[in-house]
Amino acid sequence: MVGLTQPEEGDWSAVRGLQYARLRDLTVMRVVMHAIAAIITIGIYLTKVPTALLTAWMAGLLIALWVGAKVDRSLAGCEKHGLTAYEFYRHAASVFLISVLWAIPLLLFAPHGSQADHLALWTLIAMLMAGSAAAMASAPIITIIFGVLTGCTAAFTFAVSGDWIIALVVLNFVAISIYGAVNAGKTYLAARLAEEGVAQKSEVVSLLLREYEDNEADWLWELDTSRRIRAASRHFAFATGRAASELEGELFTKLLAGDSWESGEFAPSLHQLSEKFKLKEHFSNLVVKADLPKGRRWWKLSGAPMIDDDGRFTGYRGVGSDVTVQRESDEKIAYMARYDTLTGLPNRLQLTECLGEALHYSEQWRSRCAFLMVDLDRFKSINDSLGHQIGDQLLAQVSDRLRDLMAGNDSCGRLGGDEFAVVMRDMRDRAQVEAFANRLILSLSEPYTVNQHKLFVGASVGSAIGPGDGATVETLMRNADLALYRAKATGGAAHRTYVPSLHADAEERRQLEVSLRHALERKEFRLNFQPVVHAMRENVVSFEALLRWHSADHGVVSPAKFIPLAEETRLIVPIGNWVLYEACREAVNWPSQMRVAVNVSGEQLLVPDFSRNVADALIATGLPPERLEIEVTESIFLRDPAMARQSLQEILALGCSIALDDFGTGYSSLGYIRNLSFSTIKIDRSFVQGAAQNNPESLAIIRAVVAMAQSLGMNTTAEGVENADEAAMVRELGCSKIQGYHFGRPMEAEDAARLLSRLKHSTVI
Template identity: 45%
Template sequence: MVAVAKSKKTSDPELFSDVSVLRRKWQAALKPGKDLPFFEDVMLGSLGRLADHIMLIKDEGVAFKVSRAGRYVEQWLETEIQDTTLDAFPPDCALILSEAVASARRSGQPYLATAHCVRDGLVQIYDVFALPVASRWGGTMTSVYVNRRGLQYNLLDAVFSAAGDGVLSMATIRDVDGMPADFQIVHLNQGTARLLRLPPDELRWRRLSSGTHALCAPEVFSRLCAVVSDGIGEQFEVSDDTSTLKISAAPVGDMLALSLTDVTDMKRREQSFRLLFESNPMPMWVFDVETRKFRSVNDAAVSHYGYDRATFLSMELQDLWPKDEWEEHSRALVGIGDVYNSGRNWRHLKADGSEIEVLTFGRRVAFQDRDSFLVSAVDITERRKAEARIAYMAHHDGLTNLANRVMFQERLRQDLERSRLVSKTIAVLCIDLDLFKNVNDSFGHPTGDRLLTQVAQRLAANVRGDNLVARLGGDEFAIILGTGASPIEISDQAIRIIETLSAPYQIDSLEVVIGASIGIAISPGDGETGEELLRNADMALYRAKSEGGGVHHFFEKGMDRHAQRRRDMEIDLRHALANGEFELHYQPLVDLAQDRIVSFEALLRWKHPEKGMISPADFIPVAEDIGLIVPLGEWVLREACTQASAWPSDIKVAVNLSAAQFRSRNLTQAVFTALAQSGLSPLRLELEITESIFLADSEANLAILHQLREFGVRISMDDFGTGYSSLSYLRSFPFDKIKIDRSFVRDLAERPDCVAIIRAISGLGRSLNISTTAEGVETVDQLDWLRAEGCTEVQGFLFSAARPASEVSALLGKFGDHASKAA
């Protein structure tokens, strides 16, 4: 017996006549100011036939009890009523009565419920109408009306007819030997007709041998014969072009009971799953949730992990896990839901023992009737390596592999925080390489980079423990000494570093010698933050560099003033060119054979509006450091050519070029532009270069020099004799002039070797047809020596210091015809 109840409140529109009568009587008996009508006013009187359908239920505190009931109610309850509790009734009746009475009592209103009672396979619907009433003797009661609604129906027939799956019965037709020869459909539901796509009348009583539907297929017939012969039920599938049916066949005597289920969509999903699983380039597998054994693996997993398929399917999940992660993997599987997304990177083992990092994603599936999980694994090993490389590159210098500025500042901040807790000092050493710029200019950037790499190796070997070495940029390095060392110990460390970095470097066949200068700041006295320490160490470094390099300096309070002056000069320099604060002065060059001025060397001067004239020795290095030397050099070219164009046509102008102008690769254009704008003949322009031009990018620089010389510009080598390879450069390029450095001229009277060198250079010039100019001539004796040794030209204070352009005409008038005599 099965009960199915459906409640319906009195406001529902579907009301039956008996129920309507009882509701009106209940409403009529309800007195103003009363919550419930009295029982006698509702139930006593002309109820007529309704009395047989009514029961009276009392609330005994712990249970409901039926005190009276009509004949119809007793038949429905299958029990005689004598103060009977509800638990003595059939369950379907007891359940609906409890619900109706409780609802009526709770709301204080009549309550209509519907009961579905099943007896002997027949379903009958009853209306159960509960009316709460009061008793004049105290307390409340409930009158319940019960009556059958509509016709009863057979439950099995209803289920059979309404089932979505096909259900049918077939009789076995046997041959003369008693063997199954055919089958005849004797009963079927609408589901069968729908699945076989034929009307019921075309299926019922038809034999399979005369049909055209799916059950008529030969393979189905043979399976049905086996079921009848063996007496054992079987499940199998049959498919056509559009659908797949799952058939369950069970023998019932000489009959067959069949159920048909449309599994087309499921098969399509399985096919999609197989395509997704088997053909997926991503490693995938299915494992059993209970045993954690692999149930299936795709080709990508077999290929990627290196296990053959048989080995893979004999393994458990933990065989992929490194032992140190077994516990973490196992915890992740506890209480796993229907969907799993990797919350972290996992390590997996491949067949060759190597490890990979993966992200795993899974979904619970039913696989071969087992609770399983479909998992896909994304190998992120290379991505993690790339991320690690990126993270490393973000904190390390790409050339030297030392820490970079970002890592240095972060480490300094951390060390300072720890030092405050233990009251220890932190020292910052800023290191700058002496003469490194000369190496870069002379031998090129590749050589400079290799030198920086060797410097980094020496620093890393010299600084051990928890200390940190970093390259901040260019040839600037820094060290954090976090050991709480004393100033004496830090000084000793700085001396060792300078000695280490000053030892010769071997780069291919080239021996390079540089030096180092170090500035030191110590916390907390020299700064409590990383920015303060680094800034003050840099100021101490500036002091060490200003003293010639090769030394170390601790920060002192007064250094801030020097640094401020340097910063002020940088700012002023950037404005000076735009504000027209630069000017050219000219120093004459005298031809000894003609005894007259033949050329002027243009020398740059800075006339600061507040500080007056500033020495080139002070501002030229700063201009080179801040990248202003190239635009400044182009201005000198234009200005010198413009002013020289107003001089006599036989007077030349000489302009010095820097290595930076050659590196800019705009030099030729700058020279041609200056000549074109000024109208000066190229034959009147001399460009003075130093031998460092040949040491860096010599082929490209030689090409520039040849291009300028072919245009008519004269090329002069300045400071001849002070470098390493001057003679070889004379072979590389046909110079028009070589200038003998003033250091040889200054000591002519005291040092015979200087006389010998000047004699050799003058002789070399005559042999190569190259003019020779001696710089720094200050006395008549020096002039006589130079004339005697065959120098072509002289230049120096004996004739004139560098003078403004406005005085060139006066100099020409005074020394133009008899320069040496007038001097």
């Protein structure tokens, strides 16, 4: 029981393992108990015992506890592999070391203190002894070693000091503790042995019932030495869909093979079963495909060879069950885990695996593969305006076109939303990827017909080539995504390949976003104002407010960089409200006939009650509504045309005017021009520059816009006029107003005020 002797009979190593298995879980508690007792001991003798002695004892005890904890943890799993004699004595030695260190204060500290201190020290040790007997009853040797060493030492010190009665009490306490520990150990060990016995019996019973309970075996089968069916049971015949008399003498494998028996093209599971029969091996839970008259089924078979008393093989006997429903359910779950349910294309999981295989193939054969990420352009506007049902049907047609483009070992799939991907397993060069991406964009840009709707979407493609652009799946996908972002940023309907500089661009964009989020509170934004002049008189009629960002972290940041970022992160909404207010605040100090134009993003216009923000800015600054002109681009009518039209009508109701900026560069539609009372149509500078170079298309577009605007009672503003010749040209073409560097660059608010002051005194306005 204690462990000091090793009986010859029985596996006492396993018994010791059961005893000591629990000690590892008590290590922390044991260390904490001793540490608390040690701290109290230090407190008792802090002013009575030399500090050096106290420190040395405390250090020694901590080392002993650390060694003991390490030994306890090394016993993990000993209930399975047993406890060796070496492990037993090593553990006893660690307990002995701790006991010696607790005996030291009784010998060295007690003489320096009072009788009360002596009794307090023994009380602490007695508490440790009692705790050991209670908590670590599974190994009574611990209490015996600790109790004998510390108890005898305590009795000796009390006897030396003349306290004989206390010494006898100490010895009695030690004896009672050891007796209790041994009895508790017997009870614990008996309980553990009983548990192990029950577990072993349960395992045997489980082995016997596994074929019938766990595997739900519901019929028996038996074969002769030639693997022919004999003694076919009624349940077995029912499972095959044939009469029992028809099954007698038929080859079991032929029954399972069905029509494929003649061709010899057997399922892999049937080959595996035949191999088991050939080697006369036992098999369990083997799932085989059975082509039966009632259709394809899946059977789970378990069988064992039959041997007679003379050791001769007499056939096979086993059990089986029909697991077709479970198999089909598992296959369906497996399919759903690897395929997109809407399009039937491989999903992100399978695409990731496919890309991993392509990279492995490239590394093995020193070839290259490519990963292309595809994002649909303008899909969200279709989804929002026509509904998700139309959007889903459109995605299904997109997936069909992608399948038609696949060739050889290429594969495509859906990553999610309107994002798809293509894995090119073996490619020759980048030109091949470029050609494929262009074919893909051209194919996906063809019109779609969904529920009598004729729909148009484009595609943007980003590609990365492995292993050069990334040796791992994650790296290659990330780099292709960076390339796709660049393609989207350039307007879409384009293919961009990954280049290392995209990482720097992405990091710059991330840093810009962080700074942009604090730009308003840091007051880093400024407004510049560019004059707009009358085409004939060349006097200033209005100013366009232009946002500029002087970042403390990045210096002067181009609007071409931070405006798209602000729109993407929706920071454009608070920034746009600030611009609106500041522009009105500056304009209220200008001459009464001078207007100010403020650009409004589509993100702002789609905010509920945007017109309320306009009204608040006018009220707060006192600017008359007729002096504020809101400039919008055609793109606002793509996402939510109804919402955009309502917001613009509310702004018109306030008395403000609306200008259509960059006309002709987006998705122009005469419908919203007819339905909304735009005050001005601004002709993009690209047409002005083209007309200056006698480009017939640009000249025709400007003439058409001017004619349309005049017929609708609207003004036209030519943007980007940089010299007198261009000014004369757009004047001859009939433009009402002119804006460009020829008449003034964007200027600070103070410079705009000084310009107006000079013009006022020269009576040019």
